[in-house]
Amino acid sequence: MDKWEYSESIESDSIVSIQAKYGHFIDGKFSTPNSKNYLKTVSPSTEEVLASISIGNEKDVDKAVNAAKEGFKRWSKTPPSERAKYLYKLARLIQERSREFAVLESMDGGKPIKESRDFDLPQVAANFFYFAGWADKLDISWGTKEMKPYGVVGQIIPWNFPLLMLAWKVAPALATGNTVVLKPAETTPLTALLFAELCEEVDLPKGVFNLVTGDGTTGAELVNHEGISKIAFTGSTSVGKYIQNAVGERDIGLTLELGGKAANIVYNDAALDQAVEGVVNGIFFNQGHVCCAGSRLLLQEDIHDEFINKLEKRMQTLRVGNPLDKNTDIGAINSKEQLEKITSLVNEGVNDGGELFQIECELPSTGYWYKPSLFTNVQPSYNIAREEIFGPVLTTLTFRTPEEAVEIANNTEYGLSAGIWTEKGSKILWTADRLDAGVIWANTFNKFDPSSPFGGYKESGFGREGGRHGLLSYLKVRS
Numbered sequence: 001m002d003k004w005e006y007s008e009s010i011e012s013d014s015i016v017s018i019q020a021k022y023g024h025f026i027d028g029k030f031s032t033p034n035s036k037n038y039l040k041t042v043s044p045s046t047e048e049v050l051a052s053i054s055i056g057n058e059k060d061v062d063k064a065v066n067a068a069k070e071g072f073k074r075w076s077k078t079p080p081s082e083r084a085k086y087l088y089k090l091a092r093l094i095q096e097r098s099r100e101f102a103v104l105e106s107m108d109g110g111k112p113i114k115e116s117r118d119f120d121l122p123q124v125a126a127n128f129f130y131f132a133g134w135a136d137k138l139d140i141s142w143g144t145k146e147m148k149p150y151g152v153v154g155q156i157i158p159w160n161f162p163l164l165m166l167a168w169k170v171a172p173a174l175a176t177g178n179t180v181v182l183k184p185a186e187t188t189p190l191t192a193l194l195f196a197e198l199c200e201e202v203d204l205p206k207g208v209f210n211l212v213t214g215d216g217t218t219g220a221e222l223v224n225h226e227g228i229s230k231i232a233f234t235g236s237t238s239v240g241k242y243i244q245n246a247v248g249e250r251d252i253g254l255t256l257e258l259g260g261k262a263a264n265i266v267y268n269d270a271a272l273d274q275a276v277e278g279v280v281n282g283i284f285f286n287q288g289h290v291c292c293a294g295s296r297l298l299l300q301e302d303i304h305d306e307f308i309n310k311l312e313k314r315m316q317t318l319r320v321g322n323p324l325d326k327n328t329d330i331g332a333i334n335s336k337e338q339l340e341k342i343t344s345l346v347n348e349g350v351n352d353g354g355e356l357f358q359i360e361c362e363l364p365s366t367g368y369w370y371k372p373s374l375f376t377n378v379q380p381s382y383n384i385a386r387e388e389i390f391g392p393v394l395t396t397l398t399f400r401t402p403e404e405a406v407e408i409a410n411n412t413e414y415g416l417s418a419g420i421w422t423e424k425g426s427k428i429l430w431t432a433d434r435l436d437a438g439v440i441w442a443n444t445f446n447k448f449d450p451s452s453p454f455g456g457y458k459e460s461g462f463g464r465e466g467g468r469h470g471l472l473s474y475l476k477v478r479s
């Protein structure tokens, strides 16, 4: 099918105002960093420098942790219903300024505006509303005598859902009476800095939310600071392992949300057109920069050719380009480094013997882009079937029986998510029961709700975010 003609529909960026240079947000205000080192955050779709961001050093982190410690003395004694009011205020302000946040997120991170506007921002607000509702119900919810906050929580977040990962972490931490020092990813700090402005606007008490920007060295300073009572991390499995070792001998809390290589299993009795949509959404949403992406397509052997044919036709209709165009399906790859990683893994897949299909489309001449890609003829031992590519690249494997599907699906070091496509409810239950994955979708994929716990098995990490279980990650329980 030919692509329909369409006119560009560009979201204006005039709503966004970006400063040339940012400091850290510590003790309720922006302050001049101790560190004299800065990095530049660039738009991955234009390579334009958006702002200079301080690379927080030991002294900056120390100042933030000390502010959070002082803040904790007051915040942990603040009546829970009062804490809730601040979170409700933040949620409402996020909704009010949602277009500004969405545009900024797309400029800084490269994701399509229709995703930042219709997925990220509504989810961010929903998380603040949801956890605000829990703040004054903690003691009655578990039937235990006491639920105590940890103290100062160090939170380190990645670049794929910058503001949403902030919301997943900050909202439950504050609702439960902890205070926070957050380190956003170096390629996407701008929406976290705008969120800090909202904290000023709602008069969030001093020291409750602190933000230190920087790179991996800043993150490591936070992890190693003795004033931290808990670390919550989302990112790569390699950094997750480093953090686990670094805090191993300290009596502090730790939750790790790491990588994934999810199987999306399509049985031969599935509604194939719907499954194609689900598979496309499962891997191409957010350029495939999704830890729970359905990056391994497991097809029952007898539908392989028909399904691949439908899938390739559907992929060919995806529009790749300007993230601020409301028609764009696939935006820019988040960074040059990530583009190199994707390119190198795909080249390896071709050298191994995988058959590569890429859509025909023109990529913009500046910025970081990758064509939606599909591998067939893949052996389970190939790296493209084992490693997290974290890009718009789908790897196909086949199976004959449900038992074989489960065996292949579980043949990975990860265990974050999975998808099952079949018209038989009993087959969904049979399969789900046997999959080693923390989140399993049936006849859909990539659906999220603040009330639903999210987290992994095996090397995908431990602890849960979201829902009642997510609150427990920020509480010490005493009975």
Ligand code: NDP
Residues within 6 Å of the ligand: 156, 157, 158, 159, 160, 183, 184, 185, 186, 187, 214, 215, 216, 217, 218, 219, 220, 221, 223, 234, 235, 236, 237, 239, 240, 242, 243, 257, 258, 259, 260, 290, 291, 338, 341, 388, 389, 390
């Ligand atoms: P990282 O794990 O390096 O980054 C995640 C966060 O950790 C960032 O804020 C990063 O800072 C910080 N960080 C880096 N090193 C340290 C350290 N030693 N101590 C404490 N914090 C640290 O992911 P990358 O950005 O390097 O991406 C690499 C791969 O990781 C991707 O290709 C993808 O496979 C996977 N990934 C998985 C994610 C998930 O959601 N599970 C999210 C992002 C990546 P900085 O940004 O400055 O490096």
